[in-house]
Amino acid sequence: MADPRLQNLRGAGRRDFLRWSATLAAALGLPRARFLNVLSDTAGVAMADGASCATTARSVHFVAGNGGLSNFTLIFPQVAMASGSASNANFAFHAPGMSTMATGTDMPLAYAPESPFQKQGPTKQMTMFMAGSNETHTTAPMTAATISSSSGMISAVAAIQAANPTLLPVIGVTPLVYGVAPGSPAIAQVADSAGLVGLFNSQASQTLLKTPQNASLHEAYYKAFLGLNAAAGRATMTAPLATGKVAANLLGRNLALALTPTAQDDANYGINSGTASKFVEIAHSLCTAVKAFKLGLTSCVIFPAMLDDPHDMFDNGNALGQMTAQTLGTIITAFMADCAAAPDPSCSSQSLADSIIFTIHGDTTKDPLQRSGWPDGTEGNSNTLYVYGNGFLKTGWFGNISATGAVTGWDPTTGAGVPGQASSMTAAPAGAAVLYAVSKGDSRRVEDFYTGPSINGVINLTQE
Numbered sequence: 001m002a003d004p005r006l007q008n009l010r011g012a013g014r015r016d017f018l019r020w021s022a023t024l025a026a027a028l029g030l031p032r033a034r035f036l037n038v039l040s041d042t043a044g045v046a047m048a049d050g051a052s053c054a055t056t057a058r059s060v061h062f063v064a065g066n067g068g069l070s071n072f073t074l075i076f077p078q079v080a081m082a083s084g085s086a087s088n089a090n091f092a093f094h095a096p097g098m099s100t101m102a103t104g105t106d107m108p109l110a111y112a113p114e115s116p117f118q119k120q121g122p123t124k125q126m127t128m129f130m131a132g133s134n135e136t137h138t139t140a141p142m143t144a145a146t147i148s149s150s151s152g153m154i155s156a157v158a159a160i161q162a163a164n165p166t167l168l169p170v171i172g173v174t175p176l177v178y179g180v181a182p183g184s185p186a187i188a189q190v191a192d193s194a195g196l197v198g199l200f201n202s203q204a205s206q207t208l209l210k211t212p213q214n215a216s217l218h219e220a221y222y223k224a225f226l227g228l229n230a231a232a233g234r235a236t237m238t239a240p241l242a243t244g245k246v247a248a249n250l251l252g253r254n255l256a257l258a259l260t261p262t263a264q265d266d267a268n269y270g271i272n273s274g275t276a277s278k279f280v281e282i283a284h285s286l287c288t289a290v291k292a293f294k295l296g297l298t299s300c301v302i303f304p305a306m307l308d309d310p311h312d313m314f315d316n317g318n319a320l321g322q323m324t325a326q327t328l329g330t331i332i333t334a335f336m337a338d339c340a341a342a343p344d345p346s347c348s349s350q351s352l353a354d355s356i357i358f359t360i361h362g363d364t365t366k367d368p369l370q371r372s373g374w375p376d377g378t379e380g381n382s383n384t385l386y387v388y389g390n391g392f393l394k395t396g397w398f399g400n401i402s403a404t405g406a407v408t409g410w411d412p413t414t415g416a417g418v419p420g421q422a423s424s425m426t427a428a429p430a431g432a433a434v435l436y437a438v439s440k441g442d443s444r445r446v447e448d449f450y451t452g453p454s455i456n457g458v459i460n461l462t463q464e
Contacts, residue, residue, distance in 0.1 A: 053347030054164040054355065057390065057438050058293050060286065061154050061302045062360040063177045065139035067376065068278075068306030069362025069384070070313075074325040075115045075332075076126055076360075076386055080403040081368045082110035088403070092314065092371040094321025106415070107396030114322075114329035116336065123391045123460070129430035130399025130409055130423040132383035134364050136376040139175040139307060141363040144385045146427055151449040152179015153359075153431035154302060157438045159183035160445055161299040164346065171196060171292075172302035173285060177361075181449060193284035193303070197259045200297060258295065261287040268337070270330035278306050279327050286335040293352050296345040305360065314371035357437045360386040369405055380407035382423040385430045392437035394458050398430075399423060415457030428452050433459055 064072060074094055081091040082099035089096070095112050102109040104122030111118050117125050132144025145153040158170045159181050169185040172178060173196065178187050188199055261284050266272065269283040282305055289301040313321050339353035347355070365384050367375045379401050387393060398410040399417065409421025412429035432450035436459050439445040446455075 053344070053350065055440060055442075056161045056164055056299070057355045057357045057440055058299050058352070059157055059161070059301075059357040059359070059438055060289050061145075061157075061177075061300070061358065062282070062305040062362075063139075063141065063145075063175070063302060064305040064307070064360060064362030065141050065175065066137055066307040067309030067311075067362075067364060067366065068304070069141075069360070069364060070310060070366035070374065071306045071308070071324055071328060072360050072362075072386060073365050073368065073384075074321055075112050075329050076128060077110055077112055078368050078401050079108045079110045079397055080401065082112060090369060090371060091403075092366060092368050092374055094314070094318040094325055096318075102396070105396040106394035107398060108400075109396040112325055112329075114325040116329050116332040117388075122395060125395040127387045127389050127393045127395050127433070127458070128397045128399075129385045129387065129426060129433070129458075130382055130397075130407070131385040131427045131430035132361070133422075133424045133427075134376075134378045134381045134383055136364045137309070138363050139304065140177050141361060141383075142177060142179070143424065144361040144383045144427055145177055145359070145431060146179070147181070147431040147435070147449045148428060148451070151181040152177070153434055154300070155179040155181035155184035156431070156435055156449040158185055158187075158300050159449075160435060160439050160442075164299060166299050167297050168199060169298060170300040170302070171199060171298050173281070173304060175304055175307075176302045178302060187302075193281050193288060196285065196288045196292070196301070197256055200256075200259060200292070259288050259291045269334040270327060275327070278308055279331065282306075282328075283331045283334075286331065287338065290335065290338040290342055290352065293339075293356075294342045294345060305362070311374050311376075313374050315373075355390070355440075356388075357390055357392075357434065358388045359434055368401055369403075379405045380420075380422055382407055384423070385427070385434075387430075387434055387437070389433070389437040392441055392460055393433055394460060398458060399426065411457060412452070413454045413457050429455050429458070 081093045099110045135141045168188045170187040265287045271283050285303040292298045339356050342352045344350040400408050409418040432455050435446045
């Protein structure tokens with residue numbers, strides 16, 4: 001009979017019990033299936049189902065260099081610029097007097113008319129961290145995506161995700177930012193979104209194993225070998241053998257059809273023959289990422305975003321800004337809808353939307369107070385890291401720029417504003433918050449990469 005003390009565990013206690021019991025089972029060499037059976041008997045079916053789920057989230061990372069980050073300020077605007085009256089004609093915002101304020105978020109958050117997530121609850125909103133420094137005109141911006149001198153944010157994310165092995169742990173479209181971190185896996189790089197599909201279109205699937213019977217026989221042989229292999233029951237072999245099973249299952253498939261965006265996908269993402277390539281690349285990268293996540297092929301996808309340096313955004317009024325905001329908002333909304341419709345291959349009770357994190361960082365947000373020529377400079381040399389934390393992070397703006405240009409930073413321990421604090425001071429805590437979300441609330445794993453002040457002011461400690 002299940003023990004009610006275990007059945008009723010919630011929050012950090014539940015997570016700690018699952019991690020502790022899984023570690024103990026591995027140390028004892030207990031087969032995974034047997035471990036889940038025991039857990040079901042002692043802690044209930046729900047606990048066992050939770051233990052069978054991946055212990056880390058999947059993630060996508062937009063790298064918006066060469067001025068491209070400024071486009072995202074249209075759908076994730078600074079509150080002072082978005083909430084100003086229609087008479088604030090100088091602000092770099094395309095919908096003056098048309099914004100609304102989110103309700104229930106931990107910090108203020110303003111929606112443009114085209115902003116995604118407007119129908120979601122307050123915990124499933126964006127988090128905006130004033131973080132990093134202005135790095136105008138580079139396609140490899142680093143300061144808002146760095147944990148420490150030895151750990152980049154995205155490479156540390158990938159190191160954490162290695163706990164759940166996949167065929168290609170990290171894939172990225174160049175130019176990209178990855179960095180280094182202890183335990184980070186190698187990254188597979190391609191030139192464009194179409195290359196993401198090509199990574200999985202193996203020669204074996206096109207030649208030796210193209211015949212379905214041969215592919216099926218190969219998979220059967222591999223799994224039979226595992227059953228006969230004396231090492232298969234060792235805990236140290238769990239990860240490589242799990243990866244091998246995925247590979248054996250997929251090697252005989254031509255995955256081009258499974259991963260290539262379809263005409264219906266393009267329609268859902270708002271892509272047509274007249275859509276600029278900078279939007280098409282984002283949409284196709286995200287669409288392919290969902291398909292790869294659904295097949296258990298990867299945990300982390302990185303790609304460039306925009307790279308267009310839009311000094312002319314407001315030269316002819318607000319029309320270009322409105323089109324840009326509408327297109328980006330539609331793409332992100334379609335991506336989240338795809339995730340919600342796709343079962344999580346590692347967790348039967350959840351969809352991919354329950355376990356997805358994404359970040360957006362870049363070189364410069366441009367000056368939010370000046371729309372004429374939209375200058376590259378930012379108040380206080382500031383920069384921003386945008387994060388979808390999926391309930392693990394507090395939401396809204398941490399730090400801000402006022403309507404008069406005053407910069408306010410934030411305290412990682414309390415979340416409170418710190419007037420005059422440079423955004424470069426909070427890059428590491430912002431990155432640590434991303435690691436917390438990706439590790440699904442494992443503070444101890446975050447500490448493997450981050451040694452700064454407590455980030456309790458920006459994370460949700462009770463998230464399950």
